Amino acid sequence: MHIVVCIKQVPDSAQIRVHPVTNTIMRQGVPAIVNPYDLFALEEALRLKDRHGGRVTVLTMGPPQAEDALRKCLTFGADEAILVTDRAFAGADTLATSYALAAAIRNIDRDAAVDLVFTGKQTIDGDTAQVGPGIAKRLDLQLLTYVSRVEQVDIAQRRLRVQRRAEGGVQVLETRLPCLITMLEGTNEMRFASMDNMFRAARCAVRIWDREAAGISDVSKIGLKGSPTVVSKVFAPQARARRAELIEAEGDAPRDLALTLINKLFTRNPKLRDAIVAQPS
C-alpha cells in the first residue's frame, strides 16, 4: 500500500505576536513546527504501514526551510519526503495550493500508484480545512473528512472503514480506495523514533521539486495568479473591556430567575427603572 501524507510547516501559533505598532503578524523568532493535525495523519499512516506493509511518502509545498518539517516526518518512519518549492508558488491560497499538491501527487502516482492520501483536518495557521478536500476533488478521490480513526483496510477488496466525528456522535463510514482522509486529533500517540530512524532521516535526501518537476505547466493556476482569495485587511482583535458575570439566582422557578435578572438590570441602570415605571400602563 502506498500512502501519501500531505503536511505543512506552520508557525507555532501559540507563540505568534501582533506587532503593537504596525498591527502585522510577527513571525520573527516564532518556531516553525509541523502542523499538529498533520502529525496525527502521519501517525495513522505509519500504523497502517506497520499493519499492512507498503510505504509512506510525505509531501509538502512551501519555502526551502520546510525541509526541516519533512525531515522531522522522516524520523518518525516515513520512507520518502518530497518538497515542492518554487518562487512561482508564492502567495498561494487554498485553491492554488490544492492544485499544486494534486499535480505533485499525480506525479508520485506515476512512479508508484497511490492508494491513500492523508492530510490533517486543517492547519493551525490558516484554519480553512479546504486543501484536503480540494486535492480529493482534483484527483477524483473518495473523501472522508474529520476522521478520528481508520478502523480497517481491506487491501484485496480495496475498501476501508473509518470513524468520523460528526455533530452529536461518531459515524462509521466505509468507502473504496483510492481515497483521501483528513485526520482529527486522534487517540494515537506519536511514536518515539528509534536511533536507526534518526540516522536515516538525518542522511536521507529530501527530494526537491520545482514547478516543472512537479509536473505543472499552467502557471495561471498556481501562486498568487491562481489565487482568487484577497486579504483585504489584517487586524488584531481588541480585547473586550466588558466582563461576563455569573449571576446567582435563588430558586429554580422561572419567576425567581426573571426577578433576579430584572433586579440586576435595575441596580445596574437605575434610569431604566424610572423610564419603565414612568410609562403609562
Place this chain on the structure above:
Amino acid sequence: MAEKFDAIVVGAGPSGNAAAYTLARGGLKVLQIERGEYPGSKNVQGAILYADALERIIPDFREDAPLERHVIEQRMWMLDDSSYIGTHYRSADFDQPPYNRYTIIRAEFDKWFARKVRQAGALLITETTVRDLLLDGERVIGVQTDREGGAIYADVVVLADGVNSLLARKAGFRPELNPADVALAVKEIHFLPTETIEARFNLSGDAGVVIEMFGKITQGMMGTGFLYTNKESLTIGVGCMLSDFKSQKMTPSQLLENMKSHPSIAPLIAGGEMKEYAAHLIPEGGYNAVPKIAGEGWVIVGDSGMFVNAVHREGSNLAMTSGRLAAETLLELAQARLPYTARNLARYRRKLDESFVMKDLKKYRRLPSVFHRNPQFFTAYPELLSQAAQTLLRVDGEDKKSKERAIRRSFVARRSRFGLLGDAFKMWRAFE
C-alpha cells in the same frame, strides 16, 4: 549493527558546535547529539557574541550569521535604590568593521552555527538525550541515548553538555555542582520598535549599546544585571550566585521585577512587550572550580568545564575556544595515529593553559571568594558613591570643602578607616 563514529559530540551549544565543526572540517566522522528540538531551543545566554573566538573557527561568519547589533557603547552602572553612577564608553572605532562584539538572539544564532556544522560534514541528531557514557573499564567507548537501538560507539566523546553536565557527573569525572560556584540568571526579551530603541539609546543602523550593572539591584547578593539592545528588542536580565538566592530566600523573578522598576531602568524598557522569558545556570566558580577536563577517550568543553569569566561577562567565547582547542588536539592525535588516552589528551589542557581562557580564569581566581564574603561591594559602596556624587552636585549654599569633608566622613562612618583599607586591598587582590 550499532554505528561507529570517530567522535561523538554531546551538545550543540557554542562549545559543542565549535568542536563538531572543527572536527568535521578536519575530516573526522562526527556525530553530534542535541537534547533540544533544534540547536538553540534550550540554550540561554545574555547574549553577546565575541567575534574573535568565532572568527578563529569560521573566518567569514559575518556573511550569513544572524547578528543583531554590533556594540559601539558600553555602560557600567553602579546602582543604589534611586540612582546610578558609572561610566559610558562609546567609540566610533567600535563602529568600524570588522566589528568586535555583537548582540545576538541565541535561538537564531545557534541554528545558524549548527547549519554550518552540518555543512562541514557532521551528522546532527536532535531531540535525543544521552543517558550514559559507554565504558570499557576506564575508557569511554561511546554513548547510550534514550532511543531504541541507542548505543553508539566512537573513539572519543566530547562532553559539551552544559553547566549541569549530568554525563560528566554520572561518570564521576566531575563533582556535584556547588551552589556557591554557579549563578542563576534570568532574562526577558522585550519587543520594542527599532525606532524607539534607536531614539532611546541614541543609535542608528545596526549599532548597539550594552549596559552592565551591579549594586543594590542584587540586594546584597553577589551578582550583576544587564541590558542589551537587539534589532527589535531589548534583553534585560540579572543573575546571582545560587547559594545567595538560597540563603536570602529570594526568587530570581522577584529580583528581575524589582530591577525593572528601578527609576534608571524603567524608562529604558517602557512600552515593551515581553516576548521571551528564560532562566539558566552559569558556572562562575572560576579557576579553582575547573574540573578534570580530559581522560581516557573523553574531553570536557564549554560550561561543563566551568569556562566562564564572570568578571568580564565572557563565556561563549571561552566555550568556543575550548571546543576548538579540544578538537584541534583530537585532530593532531588522529593525524599522528596516537590513541585518545588521558596522557595524550593532556595536550588539550596545556593548550587551554596557554590561551586566554585559563590565563583570565587564573587572573581572577580569588575574585569569587572575595566578593562572596564581602557584600559591601554590592550594597555599601554603590550607596556611598551615589551619595557622594549627589552631595557634590547638589547646589545648596554649602561650600565645597565642607561637602568633601562630609563625603569622607560618610565613608569612614560606614566602613571605618581600617575597613576602607581592607576593602581596597581585597579589590586589588581580586583584580590583581
